[in-house]
Amino acid sequence: MDVVVTGLGLALRGVDGARGLLAPDPPAPDADDPAARLTGRGLRYRDRATRLAMCAARDALAAAGLVRDGALTVPAHRAGVVASTNYGNVDTVCDAVTTIAKETYAGTSPMALPATASNVVASWVAITHGLRGANLTLCNGETSGLDAVHWARQLIAARRVGWVLVVGVEPVNPPVRHLASGGTGADVRLLDGAAALVVEAAESARERGVPGLAEIGPYARKGTWTEAVAAVRGPAAEPVGLWCAPGGAVPPHALEPALTCDLTAKMGECSGALGVLQAAAGTAWLDDETSGVLATAGTGRDGGTDAAAALILRAAR
Structure with missing residues (x-):
């Protein structure tokens, strides 16, 4: 079964659309915060990773035509979410642990405590848009983002769902900085943002009259x-x-003579968001090109990590 990307969304400072991921220069660090685009009630207990993911998800769903005027246009039970994040809600977890240590569990908030679950990003994105299909969160190190794209494809090929929203997100906050530096306090350049893709069977995209992007x-x-x-x-x-x-x-x-896109050098350490960002960049590339895209995350034993992942993107037929 051919599976294609039909929608893209980004929540990155200074990056206006997926084509901007291919630009040679890094984005301006003082650009507007994309999470500020979210307004309304219900945001008080959403951590930064969740807010960034919600921004990217909203744009991807709209671009794919799955949400129109705030309403889902496909059966809710056939639409799922696969999220990739390694640091995710670590700030919420640290706050809860600190509170319990100081005040026992009685000091915790019944509203905030559920947000310590590792699947909170995927869950809130699904709840927000009424996506009631399969819901997965991957926290799988450097390969996590490409793993998420793969599992979205597998869910569709197995006909578990008809549409999958794939979100890769990493936040920046003091607990994340502490973990990323190995506890040394060293200044590590980190991505603070999210990318989202909508994937579905090519046949489904044709039936809906939506172009396959990759x-x-x-x-x-x-x-x-x-x-x-x-x-x-x-x-x-x-x-x-x-x-x-x-x-x-x-x-x-x-790989020569292929053009190289190193999003880590451009954006900082992307962790679980890397593979989804690469898929978004590759999809933007294929808007004008017909040659394939190779996305790679993790270097495995070649470079001192536990595994390496690779994914090919092709021009949609």
């Missing part, structure tokens, strides 16, 4: 970067026009 191709998660790339490109070494490089040191087998 086709999701082969995916692999292996022990090394070399193995992951070889698995998705196949024996014929599928041509690649854009290579979305993994975070950290570039592996020794750079």
Whole structure:
């Protein structure tokens, strides 16, 4: 079954649309906060990761035509969410632990405590838009974002759902900075933002009259970067026009003459949001190009991490 991207949404300072991810210069750090776009009641107990995810999700759902005038246009039980975030609601968890240590559980808020669950981002996005299908959260290290795109495709191929909103988000706050620095307090450049994709079967997109923006191709998660790339490109070494490089040191087998897009160098450490950002950048690339996109996250044993993931995006047919 061919599965395609039909909607994109971003919540990133200084980045106006997915095409902006391909720009060579980093975004302006003093640009407007995208979370400020959210207004109305019900935001008091939403952590920053959830707010950023809600911004990106709203735009992606609207772009795909799944939400119109605030209402879902497809059956709610057939629309799901897969979220990727490693730091997510760590600030809420730390606040709750600190409160319990000082005041026992009696000091905690019955409104805030449910937000300590690790699936809070996916849950609030689903509740906000009435998406009652499969709901998953992946906290899988550097490969988490590409893993999320893969599992969204698998849910559709298995006919568990008809549409999946994929969200990759990471926030910046004191607990995240502490964890990212390994407790040293070192200044680590971190992404503060979110990206969202809507994916569905190509046949579904045609029936709805919505253009497929990119086709999701082969995916692999292996022990090394070399193995992951070889698995998705196949024996014929599928041509690649854009290579979305993994975070950290570039592996020794750079793909020439492909254009390289290193979102980590541009945005800072992206963690669980990286793969979803790469998929958004690759989809924007395929708006004008026909050569494939290779997205890679994690370097595996080649670069000192536990695994590496690779995903091919192709021009939609």
